[in-house]
Amino acid sequence: MSLSPAARYWGAALGLALLLTASPAPARKKPKQDDAPPPTSGLIDNVNGLAVGADGRLAHFTGLLIDRDGRVERRLTEGEKRPDRLAYRLDAKGRTLIPSFVDAHTEVIATGIARMTLDLSDTRSLAQAQAKIAAHARDNGGRKWILGRGWDPARWDDAPLPTAADLDAVAADIPVWLESADGQMGWANSLAMRQAGITAASKAPAGGRIVMAGGKPSGLFAGTAMELIGRIVPPPAPKDRDIALDKAQPLFLAAGIGTVADMGTGIHDWQSYRRAGDRGALRLRIIGYADGIDAMATIAGPAPTPWLYDDRLRLTGVHFAIDGGLSTRTAWLKAPYADAPGEKGMARIDSTRLRNQMSRAAMDGFQIALSAHGDAAVDEALYAIAELAATYEGDRRWRIEGAELVDPADRAALAQRGALLTVRPGQLAEDGAVLLRRLGNERALLPLSGLSAGGNRLALGGWAAGGVPSPFVAIAAAMSRADATGEPFGGLPPAGEQLRFEQAFAAATRDAAFALQGEKRVGALEPGQWADFLLIDRDISIASPAEIAQTRPAEHWLGGKRVWSAQEGASSAAKESSGPPQQ
Incomplete structure (x- = not known):
């Protein structure tokens, strides 16, 4: 017995309805923990934190929360809840944490240059300085100049100010130019002064002084007069x-x-x-x-x-x-x-x-x-x-x-x-x-x-x-x-x-x-x-x-x-x- 087109249509529709009814509804997808954005903050924890507040008083904290850019997110106090998810956590084991220091007056390049030249900062007498200068000249025979810094006559047991003759005694055949520890005075040997054209008739510029001895330049140049020698010293490359x-x-x-x-x-x-x-x-x-x-x-x-x-x-x-x-x-x-x-x-x-x-x-x-x-x-x-x-x-x-x-x-x-x-x-x-x-x-x-x-x-x-x-x-x-x-x-x-x-x-x-x-x-x-x-x-x-x-x-x-x-x-x-x- 053949079915009419209408019967065949409604039969197919009924079958599809039964199939849909029997099929389970799609399950609602639960978010996974892995789908959450990755944490970006880090924590330096368990610290004895110290910093000075705007009121001038000492502020204490036990944790430092740091954002992804490396800035402070906030300071955490004892008992304050820590974030559950962190990019990292460092246990400082109770060590003291303070802000990095700010040095309000220094000379960065000069500090490095001093490590590359003669350092006289540890000398406590003229004789010690002369010994270091002589050793430096001996160990650096290919140099065109002896350059250095750090001498301080105030630390030399009340010795008089040094002179070019003191340098000539240990380094006469190479020009020598040594700046004082405070950078306010330079000490030259005779060869350096000759190359700079310094004579008894030389005049110091305004704000400077050529220290004289016996009517002649002693080898010391103060203030702006340091440039009289400094202008011929080879600058660092x-x-x-x-x-x-x-x-x-x-x-x-x-x-x-x-x-x-x-x-x-x-x-x-x-x-x-x-x-x-x-x-x-x-x-x-x-x-x-x-x-x-x-x-x-x-x-x-x-x-x-x-x-x-x-x-x-x-x-x-x-x-x-x-x-x-x-x-x-x-x-x-x-x-x-x-x-x-x-x-x-x-x-x-x-x-x-x-x-x-x-x-x-x-x-x-x-x-x-x-x-x-x-x-x-x-x-x-x-x-x-x-x-x-x-x-x-x-x-x-x-x-x-x-x-x-x-x-x-x-x-x-x-x-x-x-x-x-x-x-x-x-x-x-x-x-x-x-x-x-x-x-x-x-x-x-x-x-x-x-x-x-x-x-x-x-x-x-x-x-x-x-x-x-x-x-x-x-x-x-x-x-x-x-x-x-x-x-x-x-x-x-x-x-x-x-x-x-x-x-x-x-x-x-x-x-x-x-x-x-x-x-x-x-x-x-x-x-x-x-x-x-x-x-x-x-x-x-x-x-x-x-x-x-x-x-x-x-x-x-x-x-x-x-x-x-x-x-x-x-x-x-x-x-x-x-x-x-x-x-």
Whole structure:
């Protein structure tokens, strides 16, 4: 019996309906754990975290959450819940974690160059210096010059200033040029002076002095007169500057310094930094202060540069030196030196020229840093700042570098002008007795507490141009005004000029970052700042100054990556890990 077309149609429809009814409904797909976005945050956990807050008080935390870009996501306190999913977690096993130090005054390339030339910083007598010079000449017979740095007559047991004859006795047949430890005086032998055309009739430029002996140049050139010899000294080749930078960076990283203010940046320095940045070899964060107006315009043009290479490089200001240093008696004083009654030092730049150049820089928005070590130089800096501040308003952050001797009458003016002071308390530990000999006990040497109490924000600088001074030693010296052995008992005079731990710690981190206009990026491990930090071997917040001076970094991290460790040594600074270890 054949079915009609209609019957066949409805039969097929009924079969399809039954088939669909019998088929199970498609199962609802459950998301898998693997389908969730991968975690991007890392955690440095179980730490004794220390940082100075905006209120000047010490902040404590136990964990540091770091985002995928290497910035601080947030600080975690004890008992606060940790994220369940992390890209990595490092158990610091209770070690102390602090922000990387900020060195507010240094010379990066010069630090590396000093490692490639003759270093006299460890000599404690003229005879020791002569022995090192003779050995260097003997071991480097193919060199056309003997170049070096680091000699300091103040450390030479009250010996008189050295002369060309002292150099001729050990190296007469090769030109010799040696800069002092503070970079404010040069020492030449007779051959170098002859090649430079120096005679008894030679005149020093403004802001300089040719030291004479018996009516003839003695071989010492101070201030701007150093250029009389310096102009004939072969400059480092670009490859030498690159090598110098590679040598300098591990020294800063090993000392716990992650950000520096490079004072006196020249165009050749800047080009070396750019080459390092281009090849991914710039580890430090370098904020440059140009070596005068010409270098400022050549490097940056009409305005400070932007931040480059993930905030590793910027030119933000310009540096002017008003005077020299106390050690070489080139600092400009109001009253004569106690150990040289006929000398007051000198100004390296006249008032009119200083103000004109400061105005040119301020007009284009560059920050100004004035090196002023003696009280007369500090006075000059204050007057110059007062004049320019009347015209150039806003957040200028005028800087004064050094300020070892400040007239008590000027302390109120410093606070009124809002001047930022970069100081070197480590000098008290190294050369305190020498400086007292230079100034006598009546003048207040580096009155840290008085300056801070007056409302001035202090930053610590190392003035490195050879070895890199330890920031821990600087903090300890600011707290004790004594050397690493605690001498003299009670600290160098005047009494009561010590800083509290929080003040000294801030001056090496948060306040130093503020001084060089980098406080939004580094210095306090606050959310949004780079995760630049140290793991160290003790809790410095409860340690004595002597114990703080002995503190050593165990690891150094920049941008959330470990760039140096005590176990691996300086070699780990030559390469950047792709990411922190997961533990």
